[in-house]
Amino acid sequence: MDNVKPISAAQLKFLKKLDQKKFREESAKFIVEGPHPVTELLSSDWKVDYILVRKDAYEEGRLSAISSSAKKRGIQVQMAAKREFDAVADTVTSQGVLAVVHTNKGRSTPDWRAGAKKLTIVGLNTISDPGNLGTIIRTCAWFGVDYLLLDGGSVDVFNPKVVRASMGALFHLTVIVDADLKKSIADAKLHGVIVYSTTLKGGILLDSCTFDNRSMFLLGNEARGVEEKLHAASDIALMIPRFGAGESLNVAVACGIVLQRATASFPK
Amino acid sequence: MDNVKPISAAQLKFLKKLDQKKFREESAKFIVEGPHPVTELLSSDWKVDYILVRKDAYEEGRLSAISSSAKKRGIQVQMAAKREFDAVADTVTSQGVLAVVHTNKGRSTPDWRAGAKKLTIVGLNTISDPGNLGTIIRTCAWFGVDYLLLDGGSVDVFNPKVVRASMGALFHLTVIVDADLKKSIADAKLHGVIVYSTTLKGGILLDSCTFDNRSMFLLGNEARGVEEKLHAASDIALMIPRFGAGESLNVAVACGIVLQRATASFPK
Numbered sequence: 001m002d003n004v005k006p007i008s009a010a011q012l013k014f015l016k017k018l019d020q021k022k023f024r025e026e027s028a029k030f031i032v033e034g035p036h037p038v039t040e041l042l043s044s045d046w047k048v049d050y051i052l053v054r055k056d057a058y059e060e061g062r063l064s065a066i067s068s069s070a071k072k073r074g075i076q077v078q079m080a081a082k083r084e085f086d087a088v089a090d091t092v093t094s095q096g097v098l099a100v101v102h103t104n105k106g107r108s109t110p111d112w113r114a115g116a117k118k119l120t121i122v123g124l125n126t127i128s129d130p131g132n133l134g135t136i137i138r139t140c141a142w143f144g145v146d147y148l149l150l151d152g153g154s155v156d157v158f159n160p161k162v163v164r165a166s167m168g169a170l171f172h173l174t175v176i177v178d179a180d181l182k183k184s185i186a187d188a189k190l191h192g193v194i195v196y197s198t199t200l201k202g203g204i205l206l207d208s209c210t211f212d213n214r215s216m217f218l219l220g221n222e223a224r225g226v227e228e229k230l231h232a233a234s235d236i237a238l239m240i241p242r243f244g245a246g247e248s249l250n251v252a253v254a255c256g257i258v259l260q261r262a263t264a265s266f267p268k
Numbered sequence: 269m270d271n272v273k274p275i276s277a278a279q280l281k282f283l284k285k286l287d288q289k290k291f292r293e294e295s296a297k298f299i300v301e302g303p304h305p306v307t308e309l310l311s312s313d314w315k316v317d318y319i320l321v322r323k324d325a326y327e328e329g330r331l332s333a334i335s336s337s338a339k340k341r342g343i344q345v346q347m348a349a350k351r352e353f354d355a356v357a358d359t360v361t362s363q364g365v366l367a368v369v370h371t372n373k374g375r376s377t378p379d380w381r382a383g384a385k386k387l388t389i390v391g392l393n394t395i396s397d398p399g400n401l402g403t404i405i406r407t408c409a410w411f412g413v414d415y416l417l418l419d420g421g422s423v424d425v426f427n428p429k430v431v432r433a434s435m436g437a438l439f440h441l442t443v444i445v446d447a448d449l450k451k452s453i454a455d456a457k458l459h460g461v462i463v464y465s466t467t468l469k470g471g472i473l474l475d476s477c478t479f480d481n482r483s484m485f486l487l488g489n490e491a492r493g494v495e496e497k498l499h500a501a502s503d504i505a506l507m508i509p510r511f512g513a514g515e516s517l518n519v520a521v522a523c524g525i526v527l528q529r530a531t532a533s534f535p536k
């Protein structure tokens with residue numbers, strides 16, 4: 001039980017309130033659940049408040065790797081009884097461990113001058129499904145996206161379902177929240193970044209397109225796509241050709257397909 | 269209220285039980301919710317038992333297109349009060365309409381001789397997340413996949429969350445359930461279909477690969493990937509190159525990326 005402090009009632013009350021967006025914003029904190037996301041978190045430079053372990057899981061030794069890497073980073077480990085822990089955990093997938101983390105809203109705009117050789121930006125326009133946003137974050141991390149711009153109409157990036165679906169990738173990506181996409185498109189053009197807007201019809205076919213090594217990709221709302229004013233302001237409308245009877249593609253799947261093509265065809 | 273019959277208590281009881289996999293299997297029926305999926309259903313050849321509308325939504329005229337296309341196909345429209353309807357609907361996205369549909373387990377194996385020019389098959393090995401399976405179905409329909417093989421370890425294709433995430437694409441795809449993937453791989457090889465297994469490491473890079481016009485793609489469980497015995501039995505291990513710090517890709521995103529490459533590079 002070395003250095004592991006019991007959680008207080010006041011702390012538990014605080015944790016419960018973190019499921020509300022308003023309270024996450026006020027406190028500038030959010031919760032990360034589960035051994036894998038917490039491990040990813042601890043390997044990143046995000047600021048961790050403390051780790052909370054569930055007594056039984058801790059005592060069975062299932063969290064020893066996490067506890068020891070927390071200790072190495074000087075992060076306090078606290079403990080809760082099963083009943084207390086379950087009351088604040090969002091899911092069964094937490095497996096007896098969660099972290100309280102400071103939201104990281106450091107940047108408000110990309111460093112447009114960075115990445116002369118390669119700068120990849122994804123801009124999201126009113127993405128509403130938390131699972132989709134989490135999966136997009138995971139996909140962006142895989143393909144080495146430098147900045148993910150999230151407009152104010154999109155779901156909160158610190159929503160527990162988003163954090164869960166991102167599988168820890170959130171901590172390896174620079175996400176800019178409340179982004180003004182109209183302004184970002186103008187800034188991109190000013191700095192020689194080509195802006196591609198994705199569409200279901202009327203664009204250039206994905207495989208006919210060559211991609212610049214400084215590129216920004218816009219993806220739109222699940223039902224409505226990219227807003228007309230943003231679409232019109234883009235350089236190139238991009239379309240993933242359809243081969244079957246399907247009506248549309250999931251936005252995270254579309255994001256993956258576009259990023260794979262783009263990264264594969266960047267000038268080496 | 270022309271020809272619209274009120275729903276009976278016995279029918280409501282039956283509908284409630286359809287949220288259990290066991291009962292879906294026994295009755296060979298399942299529920300499809302929401303205007304868009306029901307419209308897609310009515311444009312397919314799946315056998316519909318009846319359409320259930322919520323009184324207020326029907327009377328406001330919001331379901332007139334669906335009711336009239338049901339009538340054209342000789343499908344009974346029945347009506348429930350709001351309270352009754354809400355008790356059987358799985359989601360708020362139902363918007364006052366659902367359909368009771370016969371499960372379609374027609375084929376037990378692909379027609380391997382079909383599609384001499386093009387035969388695309390996707391095989392799923394113990395996919396466990398309903399949202400992922402639904403998104404894969406939607407992706408397969410977009411890319412014109414001919415058969416989706418689902419092994420017995422995967423989530424039930426008639427699970428309401430799968431049906432919802434498929435966005436109606438389920439009705440435009442031939443899904444073979446309880447598929448024996450080991451046997452399917454052997455059959456594929458026998459009929460000149462190249463079998464590609466997807467992996468996170470140690471495969472041929474996606475963009476170095478040329479695809480045959482008769483291809484089968486294996487995708488594996490969210491945590492464990494494709495089972496070793498299936499992987500070993502495949503012709504080619506296929507890998508989506510990573511460019512960033514990400515750890516893995518969502519399986520539906522991986523499916524979309526592979527199918528896009530494959531369809532784009534099929535011999536014309």
